[in-house]
Amino acid sequence: MAHILGRVTKPVVSERGPDAVYELRLPGEWLDQGASIEFELPRHLTCAACGGGGCDACGRSGALTVRSKDEPPEIVPVTLPQRQSHQGQSGLVLRIPECGGLPATCCDFPRGLLLLKVVPGETGAAPVRRIDRTHLAARRGPVRAHFRPSVHHAAIALLLLVALILAWCFGGR
Ligand SMILES: [Zn+2]
Numbered sequence: 446m447a448h449i450l451g452r453v454t455k456p457v458v459s460e461r462g463p464d465a466v467y468e469l470r471l472p473g474e475w476l477d478q479g480a481s482i483e484f485e486l487p488r489h490l491t492c493a494a495c496g497g498g499g500c501d502a503c504g505r506s507g508a509l510t511v512r513s514k515d516e517p518p519e520i521v522p523v524t525l526p527q528r529q530s531h532q533g534q535s536g537l538v539l540r541i542p543e544c545g546g547l548p549a550t551c552c553d554f555p556r557g558l559l560l561l562k563v564v565p566g567e568t569g570a571a572p573v574r575r576i577d578r579t580h581l582a583a584r585r586g587p588v589r590a591h592f593r594p595s596v597h598h599a600a601i602a603l604l605l606l607v608a609l610i611l612a613w614c615f616g617g618r
Contacts, residue, residue: 462557463502463546465490465509471573473534473565479527484573486519486544486559488512493545493560502546509546511556519544522576525563536564 467490475482489510492503499505512519521544526537538560545557 461543461545461555462548463509464493464557464560465511465545466493466496466560466562467491468562468564469573470564470566471568473528475575476525476528476536476563476565479525481522481524481576482573483520483522483576486511486521488514490546490559493558509557511545511547521559523561534565536562538562 467487469484471482474480489508491497492500492507492509494500494502495507497507499507503509521541523539523541525539528535528537541559541561543556544559547556548554
């Protein structure tokens with residue numbers, strides 16, 4: 446595993462921030478259904494290069510800090526690939542670009558990858574939730590209200606059209 450990670454990260458390590466690992470536990474059904482979820486990314490993530498042991502990428506700390514204390518929590522939306530029956534009860538690893546460690550302050554590189562380990566189990570304390578249809582419908586609420594004026598405009602336009610037709614009919618006689 447270590448040599449595979451080394452091979453993957455070595456050529457691109459100077460072009461983006463360090464890669465991070467985060468393990469997320471969620472109900473197995475969500476994996477079976479390929480659910481859309483969102484979760485709060487912790488401020489400190491495990492360094493992917495050393496797995497927490499400490500290396501040059503993480504300044505020997507084993508951890509990567511992705512935001513300062515006063516920054517608001519980062520919510521990451523993810524749609525899980527639907528788990529097939531032959532995959533049994535196993536979890537999976539998703540590679541999410543630009544959600545990993547921050548690049549060095551000198552450089553204008555994107556953030557590293559987030560290797561999200563999705564493990565079936567109790568969600569526990571981790572703030573993770575499904576973004577299901579009802580949730581999306583609730584989000585659409587204000588948008589629907591926003592469209593109301595255009596319905597009025599359509600009704601007014603229709604009335605004007607009827608008035609024009611009537612005027613044309615009566616005018617013609
Ligand atoms: Zn490290």
